[in-house]
Amino acid sequence: MKKCILFLLASFLYLAALADERPNILFAFADDWGHYASAYSRLENKVGPNSVVKTPQFDRIANEGVLFTNAFVNSPSCTPCRSSLLSGQYFFRTGQGAILQGAVWNDSIPSFPLLLRDSGYHIGQTYKVWSPGSVRDAPFGARKYEYETAGSRFNQFSQNATKMMGEGVSLMEAKRTLYEEVLGNFESFVEARPDDAPFYYWFGPTNVHRKWIRGSGKALWGLDPDNLKGKLPPFLPDVHDVREDFADYLGEVMAFDAALGVLLDRIAQMGELDNTIVVVSGDHGIPGFTNAKTNLYDFGTHVSLAIRWPESERERREASGSGGRIVTDFVNLMDLAPTFLEMGGVSVPEVMTGRSLVGLLKSTREGRIDPSRDFVVTGRERHVWNARDGNLPYPHRALRTDDFLYIRNFKPDRWPQGNPGEPENGDVLDAPTLMNNTFVTFGDVDAGPTKAWVILNGETEYGRPFYDFAFGKRPGEELYDLHADPDQVVNVATQPGYGQVRAELRTRLLRLLRENGDPRVLGDGATFDRMPYTVEFGK
Numbered sequence: 001m002k003k004c005i006l007f008l009l010a011s012f013l014y015l016a017a018l019a020d021e022r023p024n025i026l027f028a029f030a031d032d033w034g035h036y037a038s039a040y041s042r043l044e045n046k047v048g049p050n051s052v053v054k055t056p057q058f059d060r061i062a063n064e065g066v067l068f069t070n071a072f073v074n075s076p077s078c079t080p081c082r083s084s085l086l087s088g089q090y091f092f093r094t095g096q097g098a099i100l101q102g103a104v105w106n107d108s109i110p111s112f113p114l115l116l117r118d119s120g121y122h123i124g125q126t127y128k129v130w131s132p133g134s135v136r137d138a139p140f141g142a143r144k145y146e147y148e149t150a151g152s153r154f155n156q157f158s159q160n161a162t163k164m165m166g167e168g169v170s171l172m173e174a175k176r177t178l179y180e181e182v183l184g185n186f187e188s189f190v191e192a193r194p195d196d197a198p199f200y201y202w203f204g205p206t207n208v209h210r211k212w213i214r215g216s217g218k219a220l221w222g223l224d225p226d227n228l229k230g231k232l233p234p235f236l237p238d239v240h241d242v243r244e245d246f247a248d249y250l251g252e253v254m255a256f257d258a259a260l261g262v263l264l265d266r267i268a269q270m271g272e273l274d275n276t277i278v279v280v281s282g283d284h285g286i287p288g289f290t291n292a293k294t295n296l297y298d299f300g301t302h303v304s305l306a307i308r309w310p311e312s313e314r315e316r317r318e319a320s321g322s323g324g325r326i327v328t329d330f331v332n333l334m335d336l337a338p339t340f341l342e343m344g345g346v347s348v349p350e351v352m353t354g355r356s357l358v359g360l361l362k363s364t365r366e367g368r369i370d371p372s373r374d375f376v377v378t379g380r381e382r383h384v385w386n387a388r389d390g391n392l393p394y395p396h397r398a399l400r401t402d403d404f405l406y407i408r409n410f411k412p413d414r415w416p417q418g419n420p421g422e423p424e425n426g427d428v429l430d431a432p433t434l435m436n437n438t439f440v441t442f443g444d445v446d447a448g449p450t451k452a453w454v455i456l457n458g459e460t461e462y463g464r465p466f467y468d469f470a471f472g473k474r475p476g477e478e479l480y481d482l483h484a485d486p487d488q489v490v491n492v493a494t495q496p497g498y499g500q501v502r503a504e505l506r507t508r509l510l511r512l513l514r515e516n517g518d519p520r521v522l523g524d525g526a527t528f529d530r531m532p533y534t535v536e537f538g539k
Contacts, residue, residue, distance in 0.1 A: 021198075021275075022120075022121075022198040022343075022344055022345055023198060023275050023276060023277050023310075023343060023344075024198050024199045024200070024201075024267070024272055024275055024276040024277070025116075025121075025198075025199070025200045025201070025276070025277050025278075025279070025340060025343060025344070026201050026203070026263060026264075026267065026276055026277070026278045026279070027200070027201070027202045027203065027279045027280075027336075027340075028203045028256075028260050028263070028278070028279070028280045028281075029202065029203070029204045029280075029281055029282065029283065030204075030205060030207075030208045030253070030256045030281075030282040030283075031078065031128055031204065031205065031206040031207075031208055031209040031282070031283055032078075032206075032208045032209040032210075032282065032283065032284065032285070032286060032287045032293060033208045033253055033256065033281075033282025033283070033303065033304065034282060034284065034285035034286050034292070034299070034300075034302060034303055034304070035050075035071075035285075035298070035302040035303055035304055036049055036050055036053050036055075036250060036253055036286075036304065037050065037053065037055040037058045037059065037062075037253075037257075037304045037306075038050060038051075038053055038054050038055045038056075038058075038059055039055065039058060039059040039062040039063075039067055039304075039306065040067075040069070040304070043069060043326065047230075047231055048231045048232075048233075049228060049231055049232070049246060049250060051231065052223060052227050052228055052231065052247070052250060053223075053250040053253055053254060054254060054257075055253065055254065055257040056257065056261070057257045057258070057260040057261040057264060058257055058260065058280055058304065058306055060264075061260075061278050061280055061306040061307070061308045062306040062324050063324045064308050064310070064324055065278070065306060065307050065308035065309050065310075065324050065325075065361075066306065066307050066308075066309065066324060066325050066326075066327050066360070066361060067305075067306050067324055067325070067326050067327070068305040068306070068307070068327050068329070068331050069326060069327070069328050070302075070328055070329065070330045070331060070376075071281065071302070071303050071304070071305035071331045071333065072301045072302055072303065072330070072331070072332055072333070072376040072378060072400060073283060073284045073301050073303055073332075073333050073378065074090055074091045074332050074333060074334050074376075074377070074378055074379070075091040075098075075284075075378065075379055075380050076284035076285055076292075076293055076294055076295060076296065076300035076301050076378070076380060077100050077284065077293070077294055077380055077383045078100060078131055078283055078284070079097065079099065079100045079103045079130065079131055080094070080097065080098050080099065080100065080103075080380065080381070081283045081284055081333065082129065082130050082131070082139075082283060083097030083098065083103070083105070083130070083139070084332075084333065084334045085283075085333050085334055085336055085337060086111045086112060086113070086129075086130065086139040086140070086337065087109045087110065087111060087112075087139070087334070087337065087352070088110075088112060088334050088335075088336075088337025088338050088341075088348070088349075088352035088353065088354040089109075089334060089337075089351065089352055089353045089354065090334065090353055090377070090379075090516050090518070091379065092379060092381070092513075092516075092517075092518045092519065092520065092528075093353070093516065093517055093518075094106065094109060095109075097109070098381055098528070099381055099382040099383075099393070099528075100131075100382065100383050100384060101382075101383075101384050101385045102382075102385060103131075105130065105138040105139050107138075109139075109351075110349040110351065110352070111139040111140070112336075112337040112338075112340050112341055113125075113129075113139070113140045113141070113145075113200060113202070114139070114140070114141055115341060115346050115349075116200050116340065116341070116344050116346060117141070117145075117200075119344060119345065119346045120197055120198070121197065121198050121199060121200045121344060122189075122192070122193045122194060122197045122198070122199045122200070123140070123141070123145050123199070123200045123201075123202075124145045124146070124147045124189040124192070124199070124200075124201050124202070125140055125145055125146055125147065125201070125202040125203075125204060126146070126147050126148055126182075126185045126186065126189070126201075126202070126203055126204065126205075127148070127152060127154075127155055127203070127204045127205045127206060128155075128204040128205070128206050129202055129204055140202070147185050147186070147188045147189040147192070148185055149184065149185060149188040150180070150181045150182075150183075150184025150185045150187075150188070151181045151184075151185075152181075153178060153181055154178045154179075154181050154182055154205055154207060154255075154259065155205055155206045155207050156207065157178060157205075157207040157212070157252060157255040158207070158212040158213040158216035158220060158248070158251065158252065158255075159211070159212070159213055160174075160178060161174040161175060161178060161216075161220055162213045162216060162219070162220075164177065171220065175220075175255075175258070178255075178259075179258065179259060179262050182203075182205075182259045182262050182263065183262050183263075183266060186201065186203075186262075186263055186266060187266075189201055190270070198344070200340070200344070201263075203259070203260070203263060205256055205259065207252050207255055207256060208249070208252045208253055208256055208282070209287055210287050210288050210446050210447070210448055211447075211448075212248050212249070212251070212252050213248070214244065214245075214248060214449065215244065215248065216248050216251050216252075217244070217246075217247030217248040217249070217250055217251035218244075218247060218251075220251055220255075221250075221251040221254050221255075223247040223248075223250055223251055223254075224247070225240060225243035225244040225246070225247045226240075226243065227247075228243040228246055228247060229243060232246065233291075233299060233487045234487050234489055235290065235291050235299075235466065235469055235470070235487065235489050236289065236290065236291075236450070236466070237453060237454065237457070237462070237463065237466050239453065241449050241450070241452075241453045242449070242450045242453055244449070245288070245289070245448060245449040245450045246286075246289075246450075249286055260280065264278070273310070274310050275310070276308075276310070277307070277308065277309055277310070277343055278307065278308040279305075279306075279307050279308075279336065279339075279340075280304070280305070280306050280307075281303055281304060281305045281306075281333065281336075282303045282304060283303070283333075284300055284301065284303065285299050285300040285301065285302070285303075286299070287446040287448070288445065288446040288447060288448030288449075288450055288451050289445075289448075289450045289451070290417075290445065290450065290451070290454055290466065290469070290470030290471070291469070291470060293445075293446065294380060294383045294417065294444045294445070295416075296378050296379070296380065296396055296397075296398040296405075296407050297405070297480075297488045298400075298405070298488060299488075301376075301378045301398075301400070303333070305331060305333075306324075307357070307361060309361040309362070325364075325365075325366045326366050326367070327360055327366065327367070327368075327369060328367050328368050329360055329368055329369055329370050329373035330373045330374060330375055330376045330400070330401075331357065331373070331376070332354065332376045332377070334352075334353065334354035335354040335355050335356065335357055336354070336357070337352060337354050338352050338354050338355065338356040339354075339356045339357040339358055339361075341356075342356045342358045343358065353516055355373075374401060374402060375399055375400060375401045375508075376399075376400050377397065377398070377399055377400075377509065377512055377513070378397070378398045378400065379395075379396060379397035379398065379518075379520075380393075380394065380395070380396060381393040381394075381395050381520075381528040382394075382528065383443075383444045384418075384438075384439070384443050384444060386439060386443060387415075387417070387418030387419065387439075387442075387443035387444045388414055388415060388418055388419050389419060390529075392411075392414060392529055393528050393529065394409075394411065394414050394415070394416050394417075394444070395409075395410040395411055395520055395525060395528060396408060396409045396410060396416075397410075397509060397513060397518070397520070398509070399505050399508060399509040399512070401505075402482070403481070403482055403483060404479060404480065404481060404482060404501060404505060405478075405479070405480040405482060405488055406477070406478070406479050406502065406505035406506065406509060407474075407477070407478040407479075408476070408477060408506065408509060408510075409474050409475065409476050409477070409478070410476075410520060410525065412473060412474055412475055412476045413473070414473075415442070415471070415473060416444075416471075416473065416474050417442040417443075417444045417445050417470065417471050418441070418442045418443035418444045418445070419441075419442075419443075420441055420442065420471070421439075421440055421441040421442075421443075429441060429455060429456070430456075431452050431456060434447060434451060434452035434455055434456065435447055435448055435449055435451075435452050441455065442455075442471055445470075454466050454467050454470055454471075455467065455471075458471075469489070475491070475493065475494075477493045477502060477506065478491045478493055479491060479492050479493040479498055479501065479502050479505070480492065481498070
């Protein structure tokens with residue numbers, strides 16, 4: 001009798017495994033990739049960098065699925081953004097996950113990859129998921145689900161491609177070598193997959209993060225910096241050094257896109273692409289540029305997002321003969337956690353503040369589908385330890401709507417991008433220092449040619465406005481009229497005619513922060529000023 005029961009139980013588990021026809025999920029998430037993809041170029045009312053970059057694989061996902069035009073990160077800094085994404089909550093609810101350096105993951109916080117794993121998904125990652133120190137991937141199960149058997153050279157794409165070319169390897173062969181690494185890592189993940197279980201694979205390369213090789217945009221991808229002349233946002237100097245820096249960045253975006261194509265081709269060869277949901281995005285804006293990463297302007301928080309939902313989208317396209325849908329609903333990347341869980345048939349924990357996108361994906365409509373999705377909240381506390389005296393953060397929060405961007409700077413007496421500084425050895429702030437040492441001055445901005453140019457030209461007639469706008473102290477409130485000023489360079493917070501709007505947005509933002517338990521507005525903002533600090537989760 002006992003043997004019979006065991007046999008029946010084994011048979012049931014076997015049949016249950018065979019019956020698990022839940023979709024696979026591929027999540028391609030590029031470090032420091034903002035709102036730059038060629039799919040967006042045709043939607044913009046002015047010619048900008050998206051007219052120069054070429055992302056055919058991202059465009060394919062958009063054309064076969066949904067292209068989101070209003071996708072934003074919750075925090076424009078790597079670890080807090082990823083803490084928010086993994087937990088499905090606002091970054092300020094994740095305790096020490098709300099900072100970059102010194103972050104510690106709170107194991108009591110539900111993490112969507114582990115919830116998928118517990119439901120029967122085969123999960124795995126390549127490269128970056130979460131990043132502080134040796135426990136960088138703790139929310140994903142530490143190193144247990146890491147698949148990098150073929151290596152990690154793709155993370156320094158331009159460096160390694162340039163090195164191989166210097167050794168006599170052709171450009172095509174150098175690229176192919178790095179793509180083969182991407183494929184090899186994915187193959188090791190597939191080989192470890194048990195019993196054809198549905199899979200969740202996180203592809204998280206860091207090549208779009210600095211440092212990339214100067215001139216690599218043109219050398220590796222044919223991106224002429226001069227093609228960006230007149231196409232940069234007005235708060236960046238339109239000079240060759242900055243255009244070249246931007247072209248090099250776009251080259252790394254194109255490398256990421258090409259690697260995405262390698263994964264899509266392999267899944268198609270497996271015969272599983274039509275049962276695989278593909279989500280492609282990035283964790284915040286461009287590094288080493290002013291007003292970008294670590295800032296609450298769109299240049300820092302607005303990101304690319306395309307999702308291929310094959311089941312409903314294929315049927316819609318066949319019926320209409322049209323391409324993918326364009327959705328203008330506001331999306332916060334913390335919304336991806338409940339989305340992935342609902343995709344996988346897993347209950348969403350009540351503590352998650354993100355809202356699933358599945359309803360938008362199953363819809364056949366375009367434009368604004370859910371009227372309540374008319375805003376996002378963003379914010380930041382500490383990025384790096386020593387950017388300001390006493391390791392203090394720069395606390396600010398923002399409310400972004402269709403019409404306005406409202407920013408509340410809680411400590412306007414602090415330097416927003418870090419203290420001005422001088423090298424400890426007394427040397428001058430020369431170009432090599434500024435391009436290689438992030439922390440020598442304004443430590444919340446990564447080192448690079450653009451940061452160097454703005455600082456070195458900060459005393460010139462042309463350069464002074466860029467320097468002041470990038471590094472100067474900011475008032476307690478900022479307000480930008482997005483119809484008149486889409487690039488967010490004119491603060492109208494104190495201008496006549498905007499008082500009522502400012503007051504309404506301030507009230508709305510502070511109410512949302514209080515409702516969601518932000519310590520900064522609940523009387524315990526100093527909790528983020530202490531180092532280290534702890535926050536009782538979910539309170």
